[in-house]
Amino acid sequence: MKEKNLLAELAAYLFSNSDKESGRTPSERELAEHFGVSRGQIREALAILEAMRIVERRAKSGIYIDTKQASVEALALFARAGLPLDPVQIYETVELRKIHEIKAAELACSRATEENFERLREILKASEERIAAGEGLAKEDREFHLEIVRATKNGVFHNICSVYYLMGEQRLPIYFNDPERSVRSHAEHIQIYEALLRRDGNLAQALMSAHLQGAESYWKGIIEGRWVEPKSATLEKA
């Protein structure tokens, strides 16, 4: 088994192998030896981690990590890398989604073009097929919601959403494990699509709000006690 993702492994290693007091981590040379790669490789990964504000490299001193705070970029990275996320942070992203998407639905009503509607139809069709096959629709759900953001024609908006949507990526499949949930979501998506098509801003907002309420309650329930571990068993209770 080759190490596909040095970045993720390194980040995880640094988190667990750092001095709890100072945050000081093993040296570049030690890390290089531990991972069986050259120092250059380690430095490249550390440069990225530093740019993401995850670690701080102090010349002639050492590498320091602040385990208490994680930046957005860090969260996005972790999602990409498949590292576990704090359930509280997941809930927070859902709350943020609500803020974004309710407004996005309204804006999309006045700005969506035929291209957007075309994409939405494609996504809904794919969703239908997936449900017919008895599968959950994690991927299609994300695409549907992102396309609505895209329809606002605000590039920065879309970029930001793309980044933090990745955060929920690994948890989404669990949410859609329940087939009934997929069916209900799909039905709501269709309603939202129709509201957009009718350019009915108020209705679209209301539908989106109700649609997201489900997910919010779900995650809220999880952080309030009944936390279910998906696959990996190496998650701290935080």
Add this chain to the structure above:
Amino acid sequence: MKEKNLLAELAAYLFSNSDKESGRTPSERELAEHFGVSRGQIREALAILEAMRIVERRAKSGIYIDTKQASVEALALFARAGLPLDPVQIYETVELRKIHEIKAAELACSRATEENFERLREILKASEERIAAGEGLAKEDREFHLEIVRATKNGVFHNICSVYYLMGEQRLPIYFNDPERSVRSHAEHIQIYEALLRRDGNLAQALMSAHLQGAESYWKGIIEGRWVEPKSATLEKA
């Protein structure tokens, strides 16, 4: 004069010195020679640029840049590095701010703690002093708005806002060049603060909405023709 920020210079260089068709940039060895640094240095910078999705390194082929799209992380980086931002993107961030902060004001009404109010008072006091000194309040403005987001107690929300607030950082001083604008902003900040203190969510929302409308109109005016260049004269007309 030493090159303080290789990353920014490299990014700028790659943008201008890439093949318009394929997006292919000079090789690592050429870049190293051009900037007078070792290949390792270039590779480190390229690793960051790649993590930020600004460039793509294809093994045994070359480095490619997609000048058409820039990710959020790229925007944040550019803001940090002091590179010019597309005025359209600035307007888009202002629109996004409206979405975020109106809701943030509402949430803050129910979640703000004494610590938040304390900070807000400090910021308002600093604003007053700055205005009394006849200066614009760029920094205090950002701090005021960020503190409200912080009062929502949603860490992810705060992180994301911190990131893209950096984008407007360089333009903000221009906005507040007009002393009258600083005075008006400050007065509105006080109103918002009082609404938060009274926990009046509806009022806080309304005030925030009106407050941000000014900035939105301002930037909208700029992207619609009358674009004023601040200091640097090396901005492409895009």
Add this chain to the structure above:
DNA sequence: AGACCCAATTGGTCGAACCAGTTTCGATAA
């Protein structure tokens, strides 16, 4: 004109070396 082949180029990786501050720890002095 088209198919083919080979040599130059390129990113990926490694290791050794040197520099100049920082840490660490043991020896020395109080």
Add this chain to the structure above:
DNA sequence: TTATCGAAACTGGTTCGACCAATTGGGTCT
């Protein structure tokens, strides 16, 4: 015993040179 000081080990920062294998591009042969 405790505090202080100094030297050695360690650390990140940076450079150079080398090798690999796949891609690329130009030239050649058919």
